[in-house]
Every structure is written in C-alpha cells, then in structure tokens.
Amino acid sequence: MWYFRSPQIVYGPDSLSFLQTIGISRAAIITDSTLAASGIVQKVIQSLPENASSKVFSGFSPEPDFLQIKSNLEGVNAFRPDWIIGVGGGSSMDAAKIIFAMYEKPDLQVYDITPLSPLGLRKKSRLIAVPTTSGTGSECSWAAVISEREEKRKNELASPEILPDYAILDPEMVINLPRQQTVSTSVDAITHAIESYTSSWNNPYSDALSEKALELILGSLVQVVEGNGDIESRDRVHIGASMAGLSFSNSQIGMAHALGHAFGAIFKKPHGTSVGLFLPEVVALNSRASRERYDRLNRIFPDSFREGNLQSSLKKLFARIGQPLTVKEAGIGRKEMESNRDALVSLAMESTGMLTNPYEAGTDEVRETLERCYGY
Ligand SMILES: [Fe+2]
Numbered sequence: 173m174w175y176f177r178s179p180q181i182v183y184g185p186d187s188l189s190f191l192q193t194i195g196i197s198r199a200a201i202i203t204d205s206t207l208a209a210s211g212i213v214q215k216v217i218q219s220l221p222e223n224a225s226s227k228v229f230s231g232f233s234p235e236p237d238f239l240q241i242k243s244n245l246e247g248v249n250a251f252r253p254d255w256i257i258g259v260g261g262g263s264s265m266d267a268a269k270i271i272f273a274m275y276e277k278p279d280l281q282v283y284d285i286t287p288l289s290p291l292g293l294r295k296k297s298r299l300i301a302v303p304t305t306s307g308t309g310s311e312c313s314w315a316a317v318i319s320e321r322e323e324k325r326k327n328e329l330a331s332p333e334i335l336p337d338y339a340i341l342d343p344e345m346v347i348n349l350p351r352q353q354t355v356s357t358s359v360d361a362i363t364h365a366i367e368s369y370t371s372s373w374n375n376p377y378s379d380a381l382s383e384k385a386l387e388l389i390l391g392s393l394v395q396v397v398e399g400n401g402d403i404e405s406r407d408r409v410h411i412g413a414s415m416a417g418l419s420f421s422n423s424q425i426g427m428a429h430a431l432g433h434a435f436g437a438i439f440k441k442p443h444g445t446s447v448g449l450f451l452p453e454v455v456a457l458n459s460r461a462s463r464e465r466y467d468r469l470n471r472i473f474p475d476s477f478r479e480g481n482l483q484s485s486l487k488k489l490f491a492r493i494g495q496p497l498t499v500k501e502a503g504i505g506r507k508e509m510e511s512n513r514d515a516l517v518s519l520a521m522e523s524t525g526m527l528t529n530p531y532e533a534g535t536d537e538v539r540e541t542l543e544r545c546y547g548y
Contacts, residue, residue, distance in 0.1 A: 177335055178312060179338055181312070181339050183340075183342075183411055185407065187342040188216065188342045190340060191221070191300075191340070196221055196224045197221075197223070198227075198253045199227075199254075200226075200256045202232075202244070202257065202264055203229070203258070204233070204260055204261075212345060229244045229271075232244070232263065233263075236263055237319045238282055241267060241318070248271055248275050249275060254298075255299075256275065256297055256298075256299050259304060260303075262307075265303065265308070265310040266310055270282065273293060273334055276294065277292065277293065283329070285330070287330050290333070301338070302340045305346060306354070306413035307356070309421060311340075311414060313421035314332045315328050315330040315421065316328070316330070328524065343406040343407040346410055351494075354397050355445075356443070356444035358444070359444045360448070361413035361416045361444075362486075362489075363425075363444070363447045363451050364413075365381075365383075365412075365416040366428075366469060367426040367525075368382050368416070368425060370458060370461075370466065370530045371420070371423045371426055372424075382416065384412070385415035386472045387412070388408045390477070390489070392405040392409050396409050397493045424527075426528060427533060429525040430523035430538075431446075431541070433446070433447075434517075434523065435449065435516060438515065438519070441503075445495065446502075448495045449495075449502055450545055451486060452483045453483075453541050455483045456483045458530050458531045461531040462530040466482040467482070497547070499546050500548055509546065513539070516542065517535060517538050520542075
C-alpha cells in the first residue's frame with residue numbers, strides 16, 4: 173500500500189487573493205529578514221482579509237537553526253495565530269513547518285518530528301506555504317531541513333502532518349527574482365525531477381509529475397533566466413518546480429542531493445548550485461542502473477539542448493544558464509576542497525539520498541564522482 177500526499181494547490185496569476193476566502197483572522201507570517209524588508213511580504217499582507225491581523229516573524233538566516241526557531245516561537249505563541257504562513261524559499265517554508273508543529277504542541281522536541289509517530293497537529297491553526305522562488309518544492313513536501321551550525325551539517329525532519337494545507341503558487345511572487353537565484357533554484361527543481369524519476373521509490377504519480385515538470389521548466393527557463401520572460405513563462409517554471417517538488421516528496425531523491433547537501437553545508441553555497449554541480453556526474457555513474465529512464469528524460473529536452481545522453485544535455489543547458497559545472501567554477505580552491513574531501517564523502521554517505529539512489533555506490537565511487545567534478 174502506498175500514499176500520494178499533496179497540499180491543495182492554488183496557482184496562477186492573482187492566486188494570492190485566495191487568502192481572502194478561508195476565514196483567516198490571525199496570520200503569523202514566517203519569512204526571512206530580506207523578504208520582510210521587501211515588497212513581497214507586503215503583497216501577502218495586503219491579500220489578507222481586511223479585518224485580519226498579522227504579524228511578521230523574520231528572525232531567520234537563510235539556513236535556520238534550532239536557536240532561531242526557538243526564539244521566534246515565543247513570539248508566535250504570544251500572538252496566537254489561527255494560520256501560519258511561510259513566505260519565502262525553502263528555508264522560510266521549512267521554518268514555518270517546524271514552528272507550526274511546535275506551536276501546536278508546546279511539549280514537542282524538534283527531533284520528535286518524525287514520520288514514525290502521530291503528532292496530533294491542527295488543533296489551533298493550519299499551515300500555508302507561499303514560495304518566492306521556483307525550485308525547492310518545500311511548499312509541497314512534508315520534510316523540513318534544520319541546520320546544526322556547530323557540526324556543519326543539515327538534518328531533515330519529516331512528518332506527513334507538516335505538509336502545508338495549501339500551497340499558493342502566484343507567479344507575481346517570482347517575477348522579479350534575480351538571475352542568480354533563478355538559476356540556482358531552477359537547477360534544484362531540475363535535479364528534483366531527474367532524481368525522483370530514477371529513485372528506487374519512483375512510482376506512476378512521481379513519474380508523470382517529473383516528466384511534466386521538466387517539460388514546463390526546460391521550455392521556458394532560458395527566457396526566464398535571460399530576463400525576457402513574461403508572467404506566463406514565470407508561471408510555467410513556477411508550476412514545473414512545484415510539480416518536481418511534489419514528485420520527489422512522494423518518491424525521494426538521490427546521490428546528487430547527498431553530495432549537494434554535504435557540499436552546501438561545508439562551503440555555504442546555495443542548495444541548487446550545490447546539487448546541480450554534481451548532477452551530471454551522478455547521472456553518468458547511475459547510468460549503469462538507469463540508462464533507459466535517463467534516455468526517456470533526455471527526449472524531453474528542447475532540440476537546442478538535447479545531446480546524445482542526459483549527462484551531456486545537462487552540461488549544455490547548465491553552461492548556457494550559468495550554473496557552475498565544476499567545483500573550481502563554484503569558487504572553491506583545490507586546497508580547500510582537498511582538506512574537506514573526506515568529511516564531504518562521509519557526510520554524503522550518511523545522507524538518506526544514498527538509500528534511494530538507483531545505483532548502490534560505495535565510498536570509493538562517491539569519492540571518484542566528487543573528484544570528477546573538481547575541474548582543476
Ligand atoms: Fe533540492
């Protein structure tokens with residue numbers, strides 16, 4: 173027996189106006205300090221019902237840690253919201269999920285958030301995710317990443333009960349996303365679509381979502397990255413990224429995420445840049461087990477990027493949009509890389525992404541794959 177889990181998805185231009193229709197009276201908005209100072213959070217507040225009160229909690233850095241969650245939680249408890257709205261990229265939406273769980277159950281410890289035991293949430297409030305990037309898929313997932321700064325690692329919490337009730341995909345929220353963030357987050361989405369398609373937990377629902385997600389993203393990405401994208405192009409990439417998120421949250425990811433999580437935690441590089449860095453070489457390694465599935469995905473690439481195999485098509489696309497293809501291009505020197513190599517390999521080997529990777533790679537193969545991405 174299997175399940176397919178999804179929030180209710182509201183999408184398209186003007187979808188933020190949906191917030192008028194669900195009886196919100198007290199909204200706690202969880203976001204980061206940059207977005208709080210921008211007009212984006214203001215758009216969400218203006219979309220709330222006229223008589224609703226709202227409070228913005230923005231004391232989070234891009235990768236929230238437990239202390240930040242705890243210090244914001246006090247304010248949320250005092251505000252007593254009936255809805256919690258995560259506005260931002262993956263970090264803000266993940267922070268909102270954790271705060272939602274801990275607001276609902278004040279005795280809950282953060283590592284009690286596991287799929288193994290029922291949490292009994294939704295007694296006081298419900299949860300909405302409004303992504304402001306097109307990539308992480310956090311709005312559709314029942315996982316949340318929390319950083320442990322001392323140990324330079326990220327831990328994933330998961331429970332079906334932290335899946336948002338609603339995901340609102342309004343392209344107005346991403347229309348002015350800067351180029352670099354557009355590239356990094358869309359590369360993350362492409363990696364979700366590909367890794368979920370070849371995950372050992374792939375299934376008919378995730379397959380269909382991955383294929384359509386790639387078609388939507390690849391069909392409009394260059395226009396969007398190069399600033400020629402209209403709202404319709406942004407809308408297609410936004411929906412595609414969310415579909416890729418829905419796909420991997422119902423099937424899992426693989427080794428590019430295992431290496432990327434480790435690399436991002438050690439070198440403080442954006443998540444999408446980190447996973448994309450390893451994707452082409454991981455595809456090359458995994459082709460031993462997934463050649464036919466990769467060929468199917470390769471056929472979805474537009475003519476202008478399609479090469480003889482998926483690895484080459486990805487490299488061509490990444491070169492065009494400015495995604496680094498090597499560790500060197502990502503700005504990490506050889507010495508720095510060498511001194512962290514073993515830590516990176518062992519962090520990657522511990523990652524859950526290795527469990528569902530289609531090819532069972534050993535430590536030596538992971539190290540060799542990493543070294544093929546050096547570029548020195
Ligand atoms: Fe990702």
